[in-house]
Amino acid sequence: MNLEALSDTELARRLRRGEFALGTGPFVLRIHSSIPRVARGIRNFYGDYPVFPPDEFADFHVRIASPNPLRRWVRPQVQFYFDGRQPFTPLPLAHSFALLEWGMNWCISAHSNRYLIIHAAVVAKDDRAVILPAPPGSGKSTLCAGLVSRGWRLLSDELTLVATDRTGIVPVPRPISLKNASIQVMGRFAPDAEIGFLTHDTHKGTVGHMKVPLASVRGASVPAAPRWVVFPKYLADAPARLEPRSQGQAFMKLVENAFNYSILGREGFDLLGDVIDQCACFDFSYGDLEEAVRIFDELADPAPSRHP
Amino acid sequence: MTGPVARRPKAAPSGAASAVWTLTPFEVLTRRWDHEVALYHAGSGDTLLLSEFGATVLEELRHGPGTVEELLGRLRDRFGVEDDADTRLAVKGMLSRLLNHGIIAQLR
Numbered sequence: 001m002n003l004e005a006l007s008d009t010e011l012a013r014r015l016r017r018g019e020f021a022l023g024t025g026p027f028v029l030r031i032h033s034s035i036p037r038v039a040r041g042i043r044n045f046y047g048d049y050p051v052f053p054p055d056e057f058a059d060f061h062v063r064i065a066s067p068n069p070l071r072r073w074v075r076p077q078v079q080f081y082f083d084g085r086q087p088f089t090p091l092p093l094a095h096s097f098a099l100l101e102w103g104m105n106w107c108i109s110a111h112s113n114r115y116l117i118i119h120a121a122v123v124a125k126d127d128r129a130v131i132l133p134a135p136p137g138s139g140k141s142t143l144c145a146g147l148v149s150r151g152w153r154l155l156s157d158e159l160t161l162v163a164t165d166r167t168g169i170v171p172v173p174r175p176i177s178l179k180n181a182s183i184q185v186m187g188r189f190a191p192d193a194e195i196g197f198l199t200h201d202t203h204k205g206t207v208g209h210m211k212v213p214l215a216s217v218r219g220a221s222v223p224a225a226p227r228w229v230v231f232p233k234y235l236a237d238a239p240a241r242l243e244p245r246s247q248g249q250a251f252m253k254l255v256e257n258a259f260n261y262s263i264l265g266r267e268g269f270d271l272l273g274d275v276i277d278q279c280a281c282f283d284f285s286y287g288d289l290e291e292a293v294r295i296f297d298e299l300a301d302p303a304p305s306r307h308p
Numbered sequence: 309m310t311g312p313v314a315r316r317p318k319a320a321p322s323g324a325a326s327a328v329w330t331l332t333p334f335e336v337l338t339r340r341w342d343h344e345v346a347l348y349h350a351g352s353g354d355t356l357l358l359s360e361f362g363a364t365v366l367e368e369l370r371h372g373p374g375t376v377e378e379l380l381g382r383l384r385d386r387f388g389v390e391d392d393a394d395t396r397l398a399v400k401g402m403l404s405r406l407l408n409h410g411i412i413a414q415l416r
Contacts, residue, residue, distance in 0.1 A: 248344025252357045262353055266337060269348035269355060273339040 019054035025172030041097030139234025168223035
């Protein structure tokens with residue numbers, strides 16, 4: 001059953017009682033919250049996602065709630081709870097949904113050692129994946145959103161999950177987090193893209209989430225094979241440039257960007273080596289999203305007609 | 309680990325020319341792409357990227373312990389590497405790097 005089959009009343013009831021189990025990629029998250037903004041965000045962004053019965057096994061149990069009763073009324077705040085613990089400092093109530101999204105990312109990146117997890121966006125064309133590792137502010141999410149709005153399949157805008165059983169990159173498609181100017185850029189680039197309510201004054205500035213296209217949600221159980229590693233960098237007004245990077249250098253950058261490489265040890269080294277074996281690696285700088293998407297389309301489909 | 313092989317000794321490998329260098333008793337995995345070799349050292353959990361030359365020095369140590377002079381000799385005999393000041397410096401630099409990551413140690 002998908003979330004859209006649940007009424008608002010039933011969604012709110014399950015959330016309030018801690019009985020709401022949401023499927024995202026290979027994970028089931030049990031979410032507990034009485035905060036209307038959380039329910040609204042889930043309704044807006046996860047309508048096409050599977051929901052499970054209240055007694056379904058869940059990988060993660062999370063809760064968004066006020067840290068103490070007074071904080072419901074005086075400068076209201078919310079806290080993220082994971083298995084009863086509070087890994088983050090409280091945030092303003094208006095940040096509730098963004099906090100849930102960040103918290104879910106944290107749950108996966110800090111606790112899922114069935115996968116080598118790289119801090120990178122990942123999108124695919126015909127089940128061939130391009131991994132996009134980059135630090136914050138490099139235009140990674142914008143590029144990812146641009147590609148997804150033009151037919152690439154979203155696996156994740158934040159977490160690349162490489163399965164330790166060698167089945168490829170496992171999707172965990174969730175709303176794409178856009179920040180600051182990227183929100184307007186995407187609004188112009190893809191007017192049909194659904195960007196939900198904005199959350200202002202977060203530690204990342206203004207944040208808006210872009211809804212995942214239905215095709216990507218439906219493809220959430222289909223792994224993709226790593227084929228390219230591209231390190232993107234947005235440079236205002238710069239022409240797009242795609243330049244090869246050595247596989248060895250790319251390997252080391254992925255090691256730096258992996259959350260649990262050191263935990264996996266030898267297995268992580270072998271797994272990441274296998275990823276790089278299958279990939280062509282590039283540095284990519286761009287100043288125009290339209291041009292960037294065209295270059296990625298050519299990378300995935302170097303049709304003879306394009307290169308006479 | 310115990311025994312004569314010390315991990316991560318403080319001394320740099322610029323000491324006596326007679327110092328003998330050996331791999332520490334931990335698994336070393338390597339992966340090669342073109343002229344670069346990634347290395348994983350099971351003892352420290354460290355991952356390094358080596359040049360072709362660095363990987364060759366490591367490979368010589370896999371064949372057996374050696375002094376700087378012996379390593380230079382082996383590189384000259386097997387690969388025709390010139391035994392000059394630059395090569396000597398490069399070997400010492402590589403040994404320093406491997407030592408700092410606990411991949412090699414001084415036997416004596």
